Amino acid sequence: MISSRTVLVFLVGLLVSTGCGGPPTGPAPDAGLGGGTGGGSAPAGAIVLGVAGPMTGDLAQVGKMMERGAKMRVDEVNAKGGIGGRKVELEVGDDTGNPKEASTVAQKFASNPAVLAVVGHYNSSCSLAGKPIYKEAGLVEFSSGSTNPTVCEGSDWTFRNIYRDDFQGQMLARYAKQHMGAARVAVFYDNDDYGIGLKTAFEEEAKKIALEVVAAQSYERDTVDFRPQLSTFMAKRPDVILVSGLFSQAAKIASQARESGLAVPLLGGDGVFSDEYIKNAGAAAENTYVSTPFLFELGGERARAWHGDFKKAFGAEPDAWAVLAYDAAALLLQGVEKAGATRKAVRDYVAAIDSKEKAFPGLGGATYFDKNGDCLKPVHMALVKGSKFVPAPKQMN
Amino acid sequence: MTQRKGKAARSSSGAWRAPWGWLAFVAAAACLPLTGNSYLMGVGIYALLFSILAMGLNIMTGFCGLLDLGYVGFYGIGAYAAAVFMNTHELSFWVALPLAAALGALWGTMLGAPTLRLTGDYFAIVTFGFSELVILITRNWTSVTKGARGFPDIHKPVLFGYEFVRFNPTAFYFLALALFSLTVFVMLRLESSRLGRAWFAIREDEIAAEACGINLRGYKTLGFAIAAAFGAMGGAFYASFSGTLHWSAFTFSESVLILCMVVMGGLGSIPGVVLGSCLLVMMQEGLRPQNLAAALAPLGVPASSIPGELRWIVYGALLILMMRWRPAGLWPQKNVAAEFAEEADSAP
Amino acid sequence: MLAQILLLGVTMGAAYALIAVGYTMVYGIIELINFAHGEIYMYGAFMCLAFTIASTPFQAAGAALFAGALAWVVAFDRMLERSGSKPLAQGCGLAAALTLGLAVYGGCLARIPFPVSFLLAVGLAAMLGVAIEIVAYRPLRDSPRLTALITAIGVSLVLQNLAQVIWSAENHTFRKYDAHPALFLRQNMPEGTSFWQTLVEGHYLQAGPLSMSLLQAFILLTAFALMLGLHLLVTRTKLGMAMRACAQDQVAARLMGIDVNRVISITFAIGSALGAVAGILVGLYRDEIKPTMGYQAGVFAFSAAVLGGIGNIPGAMVGGLVLGVAQSLAIYWELSEWSTGIAYLVMISVIILRPAGLMGAQLPRKS
Structure with missing residues (x-):
C-alpha cells in the first residue's frame, strides 16, 4: 500500500506540474497573459484574431487557404501600424474537420482573453460543435465556409459571410x-x-x-x-x-x-x-x-489585384475560401478598430450591419446580416472547361 | 511460484481498508480549478472522463481477460440516450444519467449473453462490429439521433437552480470528479468482492474456475453489463458537457485509445488505469502539432512540419512495446504481474 | 441492370476474398487475428504507385528507410536461424538493408513500368508481413492471446499513420498522374498495343446488356487464378502439408523436423502478397489510394473470412463473394447508407448463430 501511495503522490505531482507548467505545452496561457492586460486598458498586448479550420487531415488544403486569407489581412493591418498602436496576431486552431476537436479549439480560444474574434470553422459540424462554447464565452464565431442552415440559429455570437445550403x-x-x-x-x-x-x-x-x-x-x-x-x-x-x-x-x-x-x-x-x-x-x-460563393473572373479589377498580391505573398493560387476568410478577418478587425477592442464591441459592430446600405464591401461581395447572423449572397456558377474552372456562360441573374 | 500465487490470493481477498491514496488524489484533483484556467480544466475533465471509461473497460479486459474492441459503442449509446432523454423527453440530467447507464447495462446484457459463450477472439470481433453498427445507426436514424449533422444544443445539468457553464467548466469539473470518485469506489468494492474474485478466477483459468462452480457465462455477462453501464454513464456526462454530439466522437480509434490507457496503466489495476488515462490525455494535448511546435519553439520547428498523425504512431508503438516488455503495465495489479512473470518463467 | 450490379459485386467480392485469405491463413496457423493485414494491403498499393510515378525525395526517402528496416529484420532473422552467428546475421542484415534501401530510393524517384512495379510492390509487402511476424508476433507466441491481439492493433496503428506521414492523408490516384506516359508503358509501345494501357483505360467487354471493363475481368481472373494456385499449394505440395501440420500442432510438427518458424514466415509472406495484389488491383479499379484504405477493406475481408469459416481457405473465397454481392444488392435496393453495415451485421450474426461459418471453421481453442 505504501508503495502505491508514493506513486499516487507522484501522479498528483505530475498533474499539478502540468497545471503550473502549462505554457510550454500550449500557446494559450502564454498569449493569455498578454491579453489579460491588453484586453483591459494598456495598449501593450497584441490583439489576437483566431482562425479555426481543418489545418491537417483530408481538408487541410481548405484550412491552409483560410489561414492564408486571414493572414493576408492581418499583415495588411500590421503594415499600417496595427490597430491603435497594437499589433494584430493570428492564432491558428486546428479542428482537423472533426467536431470533437472543434470543441477543444473553441474552448482554447474562449479561455484566452486576448482573442477578440474567431474566423471559422469550415465544416458545418465543427461550427455547430463550437457554437455553445463561443456563445457562453461571448466570442464571435464568424464562419467563412459553413453552409448548413442551422449554423447561426439560436446564438447571437455566430455569423457567416457565405450563403446557406x-x-x-x-x-x-x-x-x-x-x-x-x-x-x-x-x-x-x-x-x-x-x-x-x-x-x-x-x-x-x-x-x-x-x-x-x-x-x-x-x-x-x-x-x-x-x-x-x-x-x-x-x-x-x-x-x-x-x-x-x-x-x-x-x-x-x-x-x-x-x-x-x-x-x-x-x-x-x-x-x-x-x-x-x-x-x-x-x-x-x-x-x-x-x-x-466567389469567382475571381467575376470579381473585377480589385479581385485581380488581390489575386496577384496573394500569389506574391504565399506562392500559391488563392481560392474562394481564402477570399472569404480574408473578408471575414477584414470585417472583424474593422470592428475592433471602430467599436473597440472587446469581444462584445466586435459582436455589436458586426450585428449592426443589418441592411444593404450598411453592407461591408468585401472582396467576395457586399456582406450584411439578418437577425440570425446569416447573410444573403448570390450564388455564382462555374464550369470546368480545359481543366480549369471558368465562369459558366449563363449565371443566375 | 507457489509463493507468488499465495501472495496474490491474499491481496485480492484482503479486507476493505480506507483508500487513503485515493482520497489524497481526489483532494489534490479538487484543487485544479484554483488555477482558474478553463483550458486546463477542460483537459482535467477529459482525463477524469477517460479514467471512468478506462476503469469500465478494465472490468472486461483487465478483470475478466476478455478483449472488448467496441467499448466506445456503449459510450455512444449512453451519450445519445442522455441527449434524447434530456432534449426530446425533457428529463433532467440527474434522471437521464442513471437511465442512460441502465440502458447501457441492458445492451451489455443483450450483446453479452449470446456472445460470451464464445472464446475471446470472437468476442473481440463481435464487440467491434457492434460499435460500428452503433455509429451507423446514430448516423442514419435521423428522426431520433438527428443523423449525420449531429445532435445539437443538448441541455446542461441544473443543480439547485444553478445551470452549469461549459465555457468556464468548474461545475462540470466537479461533476466529473464526483462521477470519477463514484466509479473508483465501485471498482474498489468490486475488486475485493466475491464477484471480483470470480472474474479473476475466470481470467486465470476458465476451466478451473468452472470446475470450482463458477457460472462462467453468468459472471462474464454481469461483468459486461457493469462495464457497459459505466461506459454509458461516461457518455451521458460527455453529451451534457460537450453540448453537441457527432458520430465521429465514437469511432474505433476512441476504443483503441481507451484500450491503450488500460494497457499502459496495467490490466486489472485500478490505480494503473487511472494513471494511464491521465498520461494519455496529457500526451494527446502535448502531441498536438501546435502545442508541440510551441514546446519546440527554441529549436524553430514549425507546426506545419509536425505530422498530425504523430500521436497515433506513439500510441501504436506504446501498445507494441508495453505488450512486449511490460505486459502488466506501468502500475501492475499484483496477480497480473505474477501471472506474466510466470509465463516468462515457463516460456521455453 | 440487376445482373450488371451483381457483376460489380462479384468483382469486389473477389478482391475481398484475396484479402480474406490472408486473415484466414494466419489465423489457421497461429490463431491470431492479424489486424495489421489491412495495412499490408494498403502498403502494397502505395509502393506500386510510388514505383510507377516519380515520387518526391521525401516520400522516396521514407519508403526507402522503411523498406531498409524490413530487409534488415528479415535478413537478420533468416541468417541467425541458418548460421547461429549474431555478428554474421547483423552484417547480413545491414547489407540487405543498404541494398534494398538504395534500390527502393532509386525506384521511387524513377518511373518504373507498371508490371515491374507491381511485382516489386508485392514482394515488399510480403516482406512486410514476414517482418511484422518476426518483430511483433513471434516473441509473444507463448503469451496470453490478449497480448498478441493488442500488439496486432498497435502494429496496425503504427503502419497506417506512418503511411500518412510518408504519403500524406490525401487521396492518391493513378489517373492523376496520367500525364506521365511511363505509367502504362505508353512511351515504349505504339498506341493501342499496350496491354496495360487498354487495361486501365476503360475498354469494355460487351455481352448482351452486360458490360465489363477489362480491368474488372483482369481482377476476377487474377483473383481466381491466385486462389486456385493457393488451394493447390496447400493441398498438394509438401510445403502445404507442412503448413497444415503447423496449424494442427506446432510441437508435433517441430518433432517431425519441420522448421516451424520458416513455415509461419512463408504463410505470412503468401497471405501478405495476396493482400498486396488485392490492394494494387483495387487501387487501380477504384482509382484511389489512401493511407486509411486498409481499415475498411480489412474489416470487410475479415467479415468475409468469418462468414466462410475462419481458418478455411475455400471458405474465405466463398465468404468474399457472398459479401460483395450482398453489398451490391443493398445499393440496388437504394439502401446505400446501410451497405457498409451489412459487413458488420454478417459478422455479428454469423458469430452468434453459426460460429463455424458457411464452410466450417477451425474453431478457436483456448491456448
Whole structure:
C-alpha cells in the first residue's frame, strides 16, 4: 500500500506540474497573459484574431487557404501600424474537420482573453460543435465556409459571410432546369450534414419547378466505388447528375461515370469547387457545373489585384475560401478598430450591419446580416472547361 | 511460484481498508480549478472522463481477460440516450444519467449473453462490429439521433437552480470528479468482492474456475453489463458537457485509445488505469502539432512540419512495446504481474 | 441492370476474398487475428504507385528507410536461424538493408513500368508481413492471446499513420498522374498495343446488356487464378502439408523436423502478397489510394473470412463473394447508407448463430 501511495503522490505531482507548467505545452496561457492586460486598458498586448479550420487531415488544403486569407489581412493591418498602436496576431486552431476537436479549439480560444474574434470553422459540424462554447464565452464565431442552415440559429455570437445550403440547393435546382435544360436528375449525396442539407433543398425546389429527381443514392466519405450506384442511374436515364458532397468523392463519381459511359453533365455544390477536383478527375471533370460563393473572373479589377498580391505573398493560387476568410478577418478587425477592442464591441459592430446600405464591401461581395447572423449572397456558377474552372456562360441573374 | 500465487490470493481477498491514496488524489484533483484556467480544466475533465471509461473497460479486459474492441459503442449509446432523454423527453440530467447507464447495462446484457459463450477472439470481433453498427445507426436514424449533422444544443445539468457553464467548466469539473470518485469506489468494492474474485478466477483459468462452480457465462455477462453501464454513464456526462454530439466522437480509434490507457496503466489495476488515462490525455494535448511546435519553439520547428498523425504512431508503438516488455503495465495489479512473470518463467 | 450490379459485386467480392485469405491463413496457423493485414494491403498499393510515378525525395526517402528496416529484420532473422552467428546475421542484415534501401530510393524517384512495379510492390509487402511476424508476433507466441491481439492493433496503428506521414492523408490516384506516359508503358509501345494501357483505360467487354471493363475481368481472373494456385499449394505440395501440420500442432510438427518458424514466415509472406495484389488491383479499379484504405477493406475481408469459416481457405473465397454481392444488392435496393453495415451485421450474426461459418471453421481453442 505504501508503495502505491508514493506513486499516487507522484501522479498528483505530475498533474499539478502540468497545471503550473502549462505554457510550454500550449500557446494559450502564454498569449493569455498578454491579453489579460491588453484586453483591459494598456495598449501593450497584441490583439489576437483566431482562425479555426481543418489545418491537417483530408481538408487541410481548405484550412491552409483560410489561414492564408486571414493572414493576408492581418499583415495588411500590421503594415499600417496595427490597430491603435497594437499589433494584430493570428492564432491558428486546428479542428482537423472533426467536431470533437472543434470543441477543444473553441474552448482554447474562449479561455484566452486576448482573442477578440474567431474566423471559422469550415465544416458545418465543427461550427455547430463550437457554437455553445463561443456563445457562453461571448466570442464571435464568424464562419467563412459553413453552409448548413442551422449554423447561426439560436446564438447571437455566430455569423457567416457565405450563403446557406437551402438557398444554394434552390439555386442549383433552378439552374439545372433553366440553364442546363434538364428534366430528369439523378442525385448522389454525401451522408453528412452538408450533403443531406443541400440535397433536401434541391429536392424541395425541384418538386416546385417540375424537375424530376429520378434516383437518389447516398454514400459515405470513405466510399470510392460508385459503379453500382451509377449503373442504377444509367437505367433511369438522367439528363444531369447532381453531386451533393465534397470534391474528392465527386472526382471519383465523375471519372467512374465517364468510364461507365454516362456522359451527362455533372452538377455540384461549392463542396466540389476545388482545384483538387479537376486534378483528381482529370479529363472526366470537363462539363461539370458547380456553384460557388466567389469567382475571381467575376470579381473585377480589385479581385485581380488581390489575386496577384496573394500569389506574391504565399506562392500559391488563392481560392474562394481564402477570399472569404480574408473578408471575414477584414470585417472583424474593422470592428475592433471602430467599436473597440472587446469581444462584445466586435459582436455589436458586426450585428449592426443589418441592411444593404450598411453592407461591408468585401472582396467576395457586399456582406450584411439578418437577425440570425446569416447573410444573403448570390450564388455564382462555374464550369470546368480545359481543366480549369471558368465562369459558366449563363449565371443566375 | 507457489509463493507468488499465495501472495496474490491474499491481496485480492484482503479486507476493505480506507483508500487513503485515493482520497489524497481526489483532494489534490479538487484543487485544479484554483488555477482558474478553463483550458486546463477542460483537459482535467477529459482525463477524469477517460479514467471512468478506462476503469469500465478494465472490468472486461483487465478483470475478466476478455478483449472488448467496441467499448466506445456503449459510450455512444449512453451519450445519445442522455441527449434524447434530456432534449426530446425533457428529463433532467440527474434522471437521464442513471437511465442512460441502465440502458447501457441492458445492451451489455443483450450483446453479452449470446456472445460470451464464445472464446475471446470472437468476442473481440463481435464487440467491434457492434460499435460500428452503433455509429451507423446514430448516423442514419435521423428522426431520433438527428443523423449525420449531429445532435445539437443538448441541455446542461441544473443543480439547485444553478445551470452549469461549459465555457468556464468548474461545475462540470466537479461533476466529473464526483462521477470519477463514484466509479473508483465501485471498482474498489468490486475488486475485493466475491464477484471480483470470480472474474479473476475466470481470467486465470476458465476451466478451473468452472470446475470450482463458477457460472462462467453468468459472471462474464454481469461483468459486461457493469462495464457497459459505466461506459454509458461516461457518455451521458460527455453529451451534457460537450453540448453537441457527432458520430465521429465514437469511432474505433476512441476504443483503441481507451484500450491503450488500460494497457499502459496495467490490466486489472485500478490505480494503473487511472494513471494511464491521465498520461494519455496529457500526451494527446502535448502531441498536438501546435502545442508541440510551441514546446519546440527554441529549436524553430514549425507546426506545419509536425505530422498530425504523430500521436497515433506513439500510441501504436506504446501498445507494441508495453505488450512486449511490460505486459502488466506501468502500475501492475499484483496477480497480473505474477501471472506474466510466470509465463516468462515457463516460456521455453 | 440487376445482373450488371451483381457483376460489380462479384468483382469486389473477389478482391475481398484475396484479402480474406490472408486473415484466414494466419489465423489457421497461429490463431491470431492479424489486424495489421489491412495495412499490408494498403502498403502494397502505395509502393506500386510510388514505383510507377516519380515520387518526391521525401516520400522516396521514407519508403526507402522503411523498406531498409524490413530487409534488415528479415535478413537478420533468416541468417541467425541458418548460421547461429549474431555478428554474421547483423552484417547480413545491414547489407540487405543498404541494398534494398538504395534500390527502393532509386525506384521511387524513377518511373518504373507498371508490371515491374507491381511485382516489386508485392514482394515488399510480403516482406512486410514476414517482418511484422518476426518483430511483433513471434516473441509473444507463448503469451496470453490478449497480448498478441493488442500488439496486432498497435502494429496496425503504427503502419497506417506512418503511411500518412510518408504519403500524406490525401487521396492518391493513378489517373492523376496520367500525364506521365511511363505509367502504362505508353512511351515504349505504339498506341493501342499496350496491354496495360487498354487495361486501365476503360475498354469494355460487351455481352448482351452486360458490360465489363477489362480491368474488372483482369481482377476476377487474377483473383481466381491466385486462389486456385493457393488451394493447390496447400493441398498438394509438401510445403502445404507442412503448413497444415503447423496449424494442427506446432510441437508435433517441430518433432517431425519441420522448421516451424520458416513455415509461419512463408504463410505470412503468401497471405501478405495476396493482400498486396488485392490492394494494387483495387487501387487501380477504384482509382484511389489512401493511407486509411486498409481499415475498411480489412474489416470487410475479415467479415468475409468469418462468414466462410475462419481458418478455411475455400471458405474465405466463398465468404468474399457472398459479401460483395450482398453489398451490391443493398445499393440496388437504394439502401446505400446501410451497405457498409451489412459487413458488420454478417459478422455479428454469423458469430452468434453459426460460429463455424458457411464452410466450417477451425474453431478457436483456448491456448
